[in-house]
Each structure stands twice: as structure tokens, then as C-alpha cells.
Amino acid sequence: xxxxxxxxxxxxxxxxxxxxxxxxxxxxxxxxxxxxxxxxxxxxxxxxxxxxxxxxxxxxxxxxxxxxxxxxxxxxxxxxxxxxxxxxxxxxxxxxxxxxxxxxxxxxxxxxxxxxxxxxxxxxxxxxxxxxxxxxxxxxxxxxxxxxxxxxxxxxxxxxxxxxxxxxxxxxxxxxxxxxxxxxxxxxxxxxxxxxxxxxxxxxxxxxxxxxxxxxxxxxxxxxxxxxxxxxxxxxxxxxxxxxxxxxxxxxxxxxxxxxxxxxxxxxxxxxxxxxxxxxxxxxxxxxxxxxxxxxxxxxxxxxxxxxxxxxxxxxxxxxxxxxxxxxxxxxxxxxxxxxxxxxxxxxxxxxxxxxxxxxxxxxxxxxxxxxxxxxxxxxxxxxxxxxxxxxxxxxxxxxxxxxxxxxxxxxxxxxxxxxxxxxxxxxxxxxxxxxxxxxxxxxxxxxxxxxxxxxxxxxxxxxxxxxxxxxxxxxxxxxxxxxxxxxxxxxxxxx
Ligand code: MCA
Ligand code: AMP
Numbered sequence: 001x002x003x004x005x006x007x008x009x010x011x012x013x014x015x016x017x018x019x020x021x022x023x024x025x026x027x028x029x030x031x032x033x034x035x036x037x038x039x040x041x042x043x044x045x046x047x048x049x050x051x052x053x054x055x056x057x058x059x060x061x062x063x064x065x066x067x068x069x070x071x072x073x074x075x076x077x078x079x080x081x082x083x084x085x086x087x088x089x090x091x092x093x094x095x096x097x098x099x100x101x102x103x104x105x106x107x108x109x110x111x112x113x114x115x116x117x118x119x120x121x122x123x124x125x126x127x128x129x130x131x132x133x134x135x136x137x138x139x140x141x142x143x144x145x146x147x148x149x150x151x152x153x154x155x156x157x158x159x160x161x162x163x164x165x166x167x168x169x170x171x172x173x174x175x176x177x178x179x180x181x182x183x184x185x186x187x188x189x190x191x192x193x194x195x196x197x198x199x200x201x202x203x204x205x206x207x208x209x210x211x212x213x214x215x216x217x218x219x220x221x222x223x224x225x226x227x228x229x230x231x232x233x234x235x236x237x238x239x240x241x242x243x244x245x246x247x248x249x250x251x252x253x254x255x256x257x258x259x260x261x262x263x264x265x266x267x268x269x270x271x272x273x274x275x276x277x278x279x280x281x282x283x284x285x286x287x288x289x290x291x292x293x294x295x296x297x298x299x300x301x302x303x304x305x306x307x308x309x310x311x312x313x314x315x316x317x318x319x320x321x322x323x324x325x326x327x328x329x330x331x332x333x334x335x336x337x338x339x340x341x342x343x344x345x346x347x348x349x350x351x352x353x354x355x356x357x358x359x360x361x362x363x364x365x366x367x368x369x370x371x372x373x374x375x376x377x378x379x380x381x382x383x384x385x386x387x388x389x390x391x392x393x394x395x396x397x398x399x400x401x402x403x404x405x406x407x408x409x410x411x412x413x414x415x416x417x418x419x420x421x422x423x424x425x426x427x428x429x430x431x432x433x434x435x436x437x438x439x440x441x442x443x444x445x446x447x448x449x450x451x452x453x454x455x456x457x458x459x460x461x462x463x464x465x466x467x468x469x470x471x472x473x474x475x476x477x478x479x480x481x482x483x484x485x486x487x488x489x490x491x492x493x494x495x496x
Contacts, residue, residue, distance in 0.1 A: 001347035002148030005174035006155055007075045009309035011036065011179065019192070020221045023237060024488050027128070030065045032219070037142040038066065038129075039364040042073030044140035049104060049121055054154065055149055056102035058120065060084040060093060061083065062113070062127030064200050066134055068212065070106065078147030079103075081156045082169070083203035085404075087464035090114045093483065096159055100169060101278045106133055108278065109242030127226060151175035152352045157359050160203065160300045161407035169359030170301045178305035179352040181213035183323050188269060188294070189310050190242070195219035199228040199249065206274050206298050206403070211244050234258045242269040247277040247404030247435055250293065253275040254284050261271035264289050268311075273298055273319075275402040275435050282316040295319055297391060301368075302375055306389045318388040329374065330382060333395055336370075343467070344382040344392055348374040362495035397488070399436050406438060406467050408488075413442060414462050418455060424446065425478050427488045439495055440469040444479055451473050471495070 015114045017032040024030075048056065059082065061067050074081040082100055086108070088243035097118055105120040109131050113122050124131035128233040149155070155177060157169040165469060184190075196215050200207030215222050223236045228245075230252055237243070237259075250272060255260040264270075270285070273296045286292050296307035297319035306330065308320035308378060322328040330345040331338050339345045350373040368376045378396030383389050399406040409427035424442045431437035446452045452472035459468055472496060479487040 001144065003190075004076060004146035004149045005151050005153070005180050006149070007072065007146050009174075009178040010213060011072075012244075014219050017219065019219060020131035020199045021045060021215070022068065022222050022224045024065060024224045025232060025332060026067075035065060035069050035072070038069040038134075038137070039072035039076060040142040040144035041137040041140040042070055043076040043146075044131075045137040045143040046073060046077045046079060047274070048140070048143075051077055051079050052101050053149070054080060055104075056080045056082050056100045056157065058082040058084060058097060058105045059125075060088065060107045060203075061125045062086060062108060063207075063224070064125070064127050064129055065224065066125055066129040068201060070133070071208065073144075075149075075155055077146055077147040078149050078153075080154050083156075083158065083208060085201070085203050085207070085464060087466050089460075089462060090346050091462045092464060094118075096168065096169075097364060099167075100157060109365075128247065149174055149302055151178075152356070154356065158282055158300045161405065161410055168364055169362055171279070171356040171359050172303075176303060176355055177209055177213060181217050181325075181326070183353075184210065184304060184368045185214055185243065185327060187310060187323060189305055190214050190218045190270065192219040193241065194218060194268075194342065195239060195241045195493075196222045197225070197233070197236055197243040198222040200223040200244065200246070201227070204274075204403075205298060205303060206244065206246070208260075209303060210273075210298070220451055222333050224455055226254070230256055234263070237263055237267070241267060242271070243267070243269045246274045246276075246486075247281060248402045248433060250277070250281055250285060251433065254281065259288070261289050264291070267291065268312075269294060271296060273304075275400040277437075279316050282323070297379075297389065299349075299377060301355045302349050302351075302377075305349050305351075305353070305377075315388050316359060318384075318390050320389065321387050322352075322389065323351075326353060327374075328383065328389060331376075333380070336376075341385065342382060344380060344424065346395060347379045347381045347389070347391070349377055350374045396407055399438055401428070401436050401438060401466065402432070402434040404466055411438065411440065411459075412467065414459055415442060418458055419446055420450055421455075422446075423478060425486045425488060425491055427491050427495075429471070429492060433472075437471075438467065438469045439473070439491075441473045441475050441491055441495070443475055 015036045020033045022030040082267040109124040123133040125133045156172045157166040202208045256281045270293045292314045305320045308314040327350040333346045379392040381391045411426040422445045426435035426440045429439045479490045
């Protein structure tokens with residue numbers, strides 16, 4: 001049988017295992033064999049649709065076991081998976097469909113009508129597994145010989161916004177994903193007895209690759225929650241051995257009196273990432289549970305770069321050491337020259353985890369990915385004498401809210417296009433639950449009055465709800481420096 005680098009690397013030898021892969025509380029439980037069988041039917045359906053190696057399968061669906069089967073089917077068919085946040089509006093999705101030209105687009109039943117007339121073949125898949133996709137696959141054979149794919153072949157495109165406001169598709173190869181998963185399995189000591197409490201969305205690196213791949217690679221199980229729900233988390237923790245989350249998961253758990261030492265005394269590992277965790281959260285967590293959260297650092301373009309150790313000191317405020325096989329250097333953000341040990345500058349990353357480049361944007365790729373293989377992260381940091389990496393800020397203009405990345409430029413562009421607006425500045429302000437929240441300052445055109453509430457309402461057609469400003473301030477002018485650049489730091493200080 002031909003080799004499919006990622007699929008075989010993750011699942012080889014386990015395709016007929018009756019061990020539980022996914023347990024959906026309130027729903028059913030799926031063994032490896034059952035999920036693999038469904039992925040075979042879906043892969044046959046994709047083939048029947050004429051999907052060829054390298055074709056894109058765009059997916060905007062609720063979290064479900066069937067969605068994971070569709071992901072595996074895409075990998076097996078040699079195609080390219082393109083997951084999209086369910087919160088994206090019709091307008092946002094239209095951009096991705098135009099840019100990526102997928103052969104197939106799968107969305108929730110309620111959205112199918114909105115996408116009538118798009119080039120792709122449209123199927124529906126709902127959170128309960130209903131919809132036309134699974135119906136159409138039901139007649140297909142479960143047996144499927146995976147299409148041969150090598151380590152450097154493209155397997156996924158994940159869009160990340162840019163500071164210019166235009167989303168770029170990060171192209172990830174079979175080996176980007178497999179090498180990182182296998183490294184993490186080792187580093188975090190996962191094995192087949194692990195039961196991971198999985199409450200993350202599966203349209204991002206964290207929930208789809210980091211969490212799911214690790215479990216597949218070791219033959220472990222996941223308790224698969226459709227979303228983070230505090231009652232479900234408290235109810236399921238007793239059955240889990242490990243959990244992964246963004247800092248908001250941990251602050252919400254800590255805010256609940258039921259989250260106490262005995263509830264999690266059996267847990268082997270709590271991992272956090274995607275956004276900075278406050279020292280205060282680390283400390284409270286340790287006081288409450290006697291355990292220290294393991295914090296790690298990653299990006300869509302690179303998967304995971306650094307991690308605190310499993311054994312050894314997990315340092316509060318640090319994202320740990322470069323993972324085995326990953327090189328990190330700190331450079332001068334002005335000229336790219338490598339800085340001496342201990343100095344703060346741009347974090348650059350090189351390794352088998354670093355992506356292939358941006359989809360159909362060679363000029364953007366050239367700006368961020370050096371010829372020598374180092375990717376310029378946009379994060380500012382330093383490495384201490386013991387080798388621990390610290391992220392101290394971001395050079396890129398980015399808000400991370402509840403683990404979702406929000407690029408101010410996209411919101412500013414939409415606000416500036418509204419009637420009566422001269423210009424705007426969007427920035428992040430500290431938020432107890434989400435880490436950061438979106439705030440906007442808007443300057444009206446001379447002679448116009450702006451109503452903040454109405455302004456936010458006008459943005460709803462174009463922007464996903466999580467990107468909408470939670471506070472809007474109307475000002476006569478934006479603070480600028482001598483170069484004419486808007487002083488967002490001042491705005492953050494004044495309105496934070
Ligand atoms: C939901 N809302 C949000 C967010 N999520 N607003 C700002 N930021 C958010 N993250 C808004 C909704 O639009 C809605 O607004 C209201 O909050 C309630 O929505 P709901 O869905 O009920 O929210 P929630 O369940 O409380 O969700 C919050 C959450 C969720 C649990 C923190 O956002 C989440 O699961 N985040 C994880 C994101 C993640 O996986 N990131 C990894 C990226 P309205 O009422 O107006 O409709 S991968 C990555 O970053 C790298 C590679 C890495 O290192 O991992
Ligand atoms: P994304 O574009 O969704 O891949 O988000 C990647 C960004 O999330 C990184 O460039 C960092 O700015 C941020 N990030 C991820 N993990 C951490 C962490 N543990 N601490 C601070 N920032 C993080």
C-alpha cells in the first residue's frame with residue numbers, strides 16, 4: 001500500500017482498534033475502527049466527487065466526531081484541509097473560498113442557502129452529524145487505500161490574518177504536522193492510557209493539531225466537548241488524565257468553587273497556550289490544585305515552538321525551552337541581525353515544524369520566512385541564561401482575545417468604510433475573562449455625529465461577532481507621533 005506520511009504516521013496499526021478514540025458526552029462514543037471506517041467512506045465520497053491530490057476541502061462546521069472523520073478523509077484522499085471558524089460571516093468566508101478555490105465546501109445546514117452559486121461542491125454537516133455529507137457517504141465503501149503523500153506535500157491551509165488586514169493561508173506540510181505531534185508526545189509523555197479533556201474548537205492549530213494529533217499518535221482517548229462549558233468541564237474532569245486550554249479556560253475554572261484539589265488530584269497534566277497566561281493565574285492554580293500548569297508557545301505557521309518541561313522546573317512567565325529539533329534565535333527587529341544572549345528582540349523560529357509559506361502569496365512569504373529557514377514570528381522575547389524563552393510583547397499589531405487572534409487592521413478597514421467615519425484605531429484592552437478585548441476609537445467626518453451602538457450594529461454583516469468592539473469611543477482626532485503614526489499605546493493607557 002502507498003504511504004501517506006501524516007495518516008500512516010498517526011494511525012498506522014490502529015485502524016481496526018476497538019479502543020475508544022472519541023467520547024462525546026450526551027452523544028456516542030467512537031472507537032478508532034469506527035472513526036477510521038467513516039473516514040474511509042468520506043474519502044471514497046471525495047474521490048467520487050473528483051477530488052484530486054492537492055485539492056482543497058474547506059470546512060466551516062460545528063465540532064463533532066464526524067468533522068474529525070472528514071479531516072482524516074481529506075488527509076487520506078491526499079487533499080488539503082481548510083478549516084474555518086464557525087463565527088465567520090458570509091462575507092469573511094467568501095474571501096477564503098475565492099482565495100483557496102476549494103473543490104468542496106462543507107458547512108452547517110443552516111448556511112447552505114447563503115452559499116448557493118459558489119464554485120465548490122457544497123455539502124452540509126451539522127453538530128449532531130446530520131446533513132447531506134454523511135448521508136451521501138453512507139453508500140460508499142469503508143475501505144480506502146490512502147493516496148501516497150510525502151513529508152513535504154501540502155496537507156492543510158490555515159488562514160491567519162495579517163497586519164495589513166488581509167488573511168493569508170499558512171501552508172502546512174505532512175511533516176510539519178507529524179514531526180511536531182511526535183515531538184510533543186515525547187516531551188509531554190502522552191501514552192495510550194491518556195484521556196484528554198478536549199473543549200477547544202477544531203478549526204485552529206491548538207484543538208485540531210496539537211490536541212487531536214497527540215491523542216491519535218499514542219492511541220489515547222478524548223472526551224470531546226462541543227465547546228467550553230463550565231458545568232460540562234467540572235462533570236468530565238474526573239474521567240480525564242490531561243487537559244489543554246487557552247488561559248480563559250483556566251481563569252473560568254478557577255472562578256468556580258467546584259474546581260478544587262480533590263476534583264483534579266488524579267490529573268497528570270494541564271497545558272496552556274495560544275495566549276499569555278498571567279503569573280497570577282499560574283499561582284492561583286497551583287495554590288488551588290497543588291499542580292503547575294505547563295505553558296507552551298506556538299503559532300499557526302509553526303505549530304509548537306517551545307514548551308516548559310514535563311519533569312523539571314515549569315517557570316511562571318516563561319514559555320519554556322525550544323522543542324527538540326527547533327531552533328530559536330532573537331534578532332534586532334530593525335535590521336534582522338542576531339542579538340547577543342539575554343537581549344530582547346524578535347523571536348525567530350526554524351525547524352521541521354515551520355510551514356511551507358503563504359498560499360499564493362510568495363511576496364508575503366519572502367517577508368517573513370528567511371532563505372536560511374528562520375520564520376520571523378512577530379513576537380518579541382528573550383532567552384535567559386538557563387535557556388528559558390520569555391515572550392515580552394508583540395511587534396505585530398494583534399489582539400488575542402480568549403485565544404482568538406484579531407487583527408485591528410481588518411476592523412479599522414470596516415469601520416472606516418462606514419458612513420460618517422473619517423478614521424479609526426482599534427486596540428486591545430485588558431479583560432479579566434478574555435485576556436484582551438477589542439476597543440475602538442472613532443473619529444467622525446466633520447459635521448457628523450456617531451452613535452457607538454449603531455456603529456457596532458453596522459459591522460455585524462461583515463465581521464464575526466468575536467471581533468466586534470466591546471467599547472467604542474468617539475474622539476475628534478487620533479493621537480499621532482511626529483511621523484504621523486497613531487499612538488495605540490496612548491490609547492491603551494487612556495481607555496484600558
Ligand atoms: C466568543 N466570543 C468571544 C470569544 N469567544 N469574544 C471575544 N473573544 C473570544 N475568544 C463572544 C461571542 O461572539 C458571543 O458574543 C459571546 O462571546 C458568547 O459566545 P460563546 O460562544 O458562548 O463564548 P464562549 O463559549 O464563552 O467562548 C469563549 C472561549 C472560546 C471559550 C474562550 O472563545 C474559545 O474556546 N476559545 C479558544 C480559541 C482557540 O482555540 N484558540 C487557539 C488558536 P455575542 O454575545 O456578541 O454574540 S491556535 C493558536 O493560537 C496557536 C497556534 C497556539 O499557540 O495554540
Ligand atoms: P496564531 O496566529 O493563532 O497562531 O497565534 C500565534 C500567536 O499567539 C503567537 O505569535 C503569540 O503571539 C501567541 N501565543 C501563543 N502561545 C502563547 C503563549 N504561551 N504566551 C504568549 N503568547 C502566545
